[in-house]
Amino acid sequence: MNAPTAAAIRLATAIALALSFAITAGSSRAAEGGFSEGEQLFALKVKPLLAQKCFSCHGDDPAKIKGELDLTTREGALRGGESSASVLVPGDAKRSLLYVSVTWEDPDYEMPPKKNDRLTRDEQWAIFDWINAGAPWPDEARLAQIREKHGEGVIVQTSGGLTEDWNKRRYKPEDLWAYQPVQPTPVPEGENAVDYFIGARLAEANLEPAPSADRRTLIRRAAFDLTGLPPTPAEVDAFLGDPAPDAEAFAKLVERYLESPHYGEQWGRHWLDVARYADSAGFSNDYERPNAWRYRDYVVRAFNRDLPYDQFIREQIAGDEIDAADPEKLVAAGFLRMGPWEHTGMSVAKVTRQQFLDDVTDSVGQVFLAQPLQCCRCHDHKFDPVPTRDYYAIQAVFATAQFADRDAAFLAEENRGGFAEKAYLEARLERYDAVAAAIEAKEAAAAKAWYAERGLEFKPRKALEKAGVPEDQIAPKRIGLTPEDNGLERIARKNSQRHRWELDRYRPVAFSVFSGKTDLPANVQGRTPMPPDPMAKGELEETCILAGGDPFSPQAKVAPGVLSAAGPAAEIPAAPAGRRRAFADWVASAENPLTARVMANRIWLHHFGRAIAGTPNNFGVMGKKPTHPELLDWLAAEFVARGWSVKAMHRLIMNSEAYRRAPVHPDPNLLTKADPKGELYAAFAPRRLTAEELRDAMLAASGELNPAIGGIPVRPDMNLEAAFQPRQVMGTYAPAYQPNPQPAQRNRRSLYALKLRGQRDPFMEVFNQPGPDGSCERRESSTITPQAFALFNSAETLERAAALALRAADGSPDRASAIRRAFALAFARPPTEAEIADCLAHWEAMGARHRSIRVDPPAFPAEIERRAVDELSGEPFTFREPLDIMADYVPDKGIADLPPDLRGLAEVCLVLLNANEFAYVY
Numbered sequence: 001m002n003a004p005t006a007a008a009i010r011l012a013t014a015i016a017l018a019l020s021f022a023i024t025a026g027s028s029r030a031a032e033g034g035f036s037e038g039e040q041l042f043a044l045k046v047k048p049l050l051a052q053k054c055f056s057c058h059g060d061d062p063a064k065i066k067g068e069l070d071l072t073t074r075e076g077a078l079r080g081g082e083s084s085a086s087v088l089v090p091g092d093a094k095r096s097l098l099y100v101s102v103t104w105e106d107p108d109y110e111m112p113p114k115k116n117d118r119l120t121r122d123e124q125w126a127i128f129d130w131i132n133a134g135a136p137w138p139d140e141a142r143l144a145q146i147r148e149k150h151g152e153g154v155i156v157q158t159s160g161g162l163t164e165d166w167n168k169r170r171y172k173p174e175d176l177w178a179y180q181p182v183q184p185t186p187v188p189e190g191e192n193a194v195d196y197f198i199g200a201r202l203a204e205a206n207l208e209p210a211p212s213a214d215r216r217t218l219i220r221r222a223a224f225d226l227t228g229l230p231p232t233p234a235e236v237d238a239f240l241g242d243p244a245p246d247a248e249a250f251a252k253l254v255e256r257y258l259e260s261p262h263y264g265e266q267w268g269r270h271w272l273d274v275a276r277y278a279d280s281a282g283f284s285n286d287y288e289r290p291n292a293w294r295y296r297d298y299v300v301r302a303f304n305r306d307l308p309y310d311q312f313i314r315e316q317i318a319g320d321e322i323d324a325a326d327p328e329k330l331v332a333a334g335f336l337r338m339g340p341w342e343h344t345g346m347s348v349a350k351v352t353r354q355q356f357l358d359d360v361t362d363s364v365g366q367v368f369l370a371q372p373l374q375c376c377r378c379h380d381h382k383f384d385p386v387p388t389r390d391y392y393a394i395q396a397v398f399a400t401a402q403f404a405d406r407d408a409a410f411l412a413e414e415n416r417g418g419f420a421e422k423a424y425l426e427a428r429l430e431r432y433d434a435v436a437a438a439i440e441a442k443e444a445a446a447a448k449a450w451y452a453e454r455g456l457e458f459k460p461r462k463a464l465e466k467a468g469v470p471e472d473q474i475a476p477k478r479i480g481l482t483p484e485d486n487g488l489e490r491i492a493r494k495n496s497q498r499h500r501w502e503l504d505r506y507r508p509v510a511f512s513v514f515s516g517k518t519d520l521p522a523n524v525q526g527r528t529p530m531p532p533d534p535m536a537k538g539e540l541e542e543t544c545i546l547a548g549g550d551p552f553s554p555q556a557k558v559a560p561g562v563l564s565a566a567g568p569a570a571e572i573p574a575a576p577a578g579r580r581r582a583f584a585d586w587v588a589s590a591e592n593p594l595t596a597r598v599m600a601n602r603i604w605l606h607h608f609g610r611a612i613a614g615t616p617n618n619f620g621v622m623g624k625k626p627t628h629p630e631l632l633d634w635l636a637a638e639f640v641a642r643g644w645s646v647k648a649m650h651r652l653i654m655n656s657e658a659y660r661r662a663p664v665h666p667d668p669n670l671l672t673k674a675d676p677k678g679e680l681y682a683a684f685a686p687r688r689l690t691a692e693e694l695r696d697a698m699l700a701a702s703g704e705l706n707p708a709i710g711g712i713p714v715r716p717d718m719n720l721e722a723a724f725q726p727r728q729v730m731g732t733y734a735p736a737y738q739p740n741p742q743p744a745q746r747n748r749r750s751l752y753a754l755k756l757r758g759q760r761d762p763f764m765e766v767f768n769q770p771g772p773d774g775s776c777e778r779r780e781s782s783t784i785t786p787q788a789f790a791l792f793n794s795a796e797t798l799e800r801a802a803a804l805a806l807r808a809a810d811g812s813p814d815r816a817s818a819i820r821r822a823f824a825l826a827f828a829r830p831p832t833e834a835e836i837a838d839c840l841a842h843w844e845a846m847g848a849r850h851r852s853i854r855v856d857p858p859a860f861p862a863e864i865e866r867r868a869v870d871e872l873s874g875e876p877f878t879f880r881e882p883l884d885i886m887a888d889y890v891p892d893k894g895i896a897d898l899p900p901d902l903r904g905l906a907e908v909c910l911v912l913l914n915a916n917e918f919a920y921v922y
Helices: 006-012 037-053 074-079 097-103 121-132 140-150 173-179 193-204 215-227 233-240 246-258 261-275 293-304 309-322 327-337 349-369 388-397 417-453 461-466 483-506 579-587 595-608 629-641 646-654 668-674 691-702 762-766 785-793 795-809 815-827 833-851 900-913
Strands: 401-407 509-515 544-546 554-557 863-869 876-882
Touching (some): 097 121, 215 233, 215 246, 215 261, 215 646, 246 646, 261 293, 293 327, 309 349, 309 509, 309 579, 309 595, 327 509, 483 863, 629 646, 691 795, 691 815, 785 795, 795 815, 795 900, 815 900, 833 900
Antiparallel strands (some): 401 509
């Protein structure tokens, strides 16, 4: 990065920064610059430790000093507290309670009292050496001189009313790169900016770039990057036949894919990774969120219509405050509820509420600002310019955000084609209700018999208890029921409750929020309604700094605010409503130095497989600095200048020579030597398809893909052992995972698959689909043995191979033509003569093998036996769960459905689907 400009230094002196100085104290160290070792230790290490760990109880508030011990002055420390022990004995640390207590060696004196706040051994040694050096306590002027001389970087100030120690912390200017104003370097007229900046680095390395890739490579690269699907043979032929120059023809191709409705699906999926989208809540009560799918589809629509990114931000943070009458805005605000969360009758409301606030604060920081905030929950950030006060100021913005499943009319473009499945849910409800009613009737009959035997009048138990009837004259609870009855009744009751809630999936309801008082119900196991008056009932939360992040240890109150280190300043209303809207305006401001950089970096990542700043969720000191900072700033500035258009950024990046380069460099050895980390973009780096792209590409090649956009979650085929695993929700068995009955329903894009936190699809998981509990900044791409098994041996891949064989053979006059067709569908290219010969030989060999064996179609059970334990008696029992949807299941075409000759071709297609050329984008 270039040396800091004058403007950057001016900014640095206007913002708050946090850095714990790594100072190794040693008794033999000589005094420097007129300051004794003890004075340096106190100024740079000990006093900040006292302020952070001790002052809240021993000095900040004279009226609340604990143990009569004031540690804010040397006199107070020497005077000690109510204990007779000596707190500070200058020159003798081992006799000083201040040192003894921080070591936790004496069980009677352990400070700070919480384990999470314990001092490190280095911090303990700093106090030890300071005391043994005479415990000097310089005045403020001398402290400032010491910090000025020995701190690194620039001193920075804040206007946020922070502590004196915080204001005097220092930070290296180069570590502030993300907080400095976006300063685009001018690009010579007529130059492509991407190539200008990339070329400058290549020239510095004396490295020539690879030539442009051929058109077949480029169309497959562009198709997957923009739509997540392979190009069709017709699209390939059209691009190859375009007489325009390569650059012009490619620019037209990019425009066509940007207008595809599948563009929003691919780029929406990238965003949903970051936003942690899932269709269930997670934790032990992994109940489904019936209407979360509408947020998923909102994201797809936003990318398809190129909603300006600044507006995209505002709608997700504060859509309900922007326009509560617009269903789209209510759905968008569901972003705030995407994290895992539960609240049950066993929960402590204050704790679960704080879990949400911590989650949403950190999530907003990572997603929009690339600034993780969770570290600041308990203490000022160790490395980044974020004091604890900033963390709770942002949390205060969301302190009046309350959960609500709000009425929100369906939009005309929302897909409601899957609503016919509602009938299965209603039938299951009827069955559970019938089971519960039968057991209730059995209990009532036993109770009546009990009263009849004693000559007592039968009445409902609650009526008798209310009337004060003695317990010995009331029939025992659960009379006449076996452990199996008790267990089945619980299963039926709980699942009936779940399914009634899940019917909301088919109703015009938004998984959303509102602004008002906090009033958590006893548990959340159903729809959370919007109260008529958001301010009528509950608690108007006042945000406080929490000692150790503990919701039961509030300290100083904090007003709603923003990151003090990132301009511009912002006024956040104190009123309950409007806080999030004002905060969203600050985040989405063109003057905010973080926001445009963050999104420009994410867009670059998904085109090149690596981000310019290598940790897209963390632009702080512990993150990776940009490899091409001038390019990132230029892209960020251009992003804003072009109206925050994501599609405009695609055009800028994809029409560059850097993007169109071949994946193989003419001199690989030179490339490895000159660019060992692959940071210079001399050649295009291949990437493996993501889990979703792999499945979708197989469906596209086989002709089975249902291209419908949006709608309620679908249930694709899943390995049956995983699908039928017992899963508990709400303290009882959830029904087994059952795929949709019709192939057209199952074979939708993977984006639309039901995403349960507690039941991951093994195929997706093995190919590195991230879990939705944390924001995924960049997908990993591992290479492990189970991936080979999943692609070569799974029923899913075999079915795709069979369908591809049928498609390739259909209309092909001979075997060689069928092979050519299969290659065009799988690889977007014709095979070589040698490849045709190899495939024909394999076809013949496998056809002969299949003529000698029998392949049976898969069998599906009609029910599953489950084993459970009755909670009341502790007795085990078994029950049979009917697989109602599987009864109507229509399987995809498989190997067993083909004649032996076509099975041989299916074996060839299986090889193609397992090839690197299919699984990678080059």
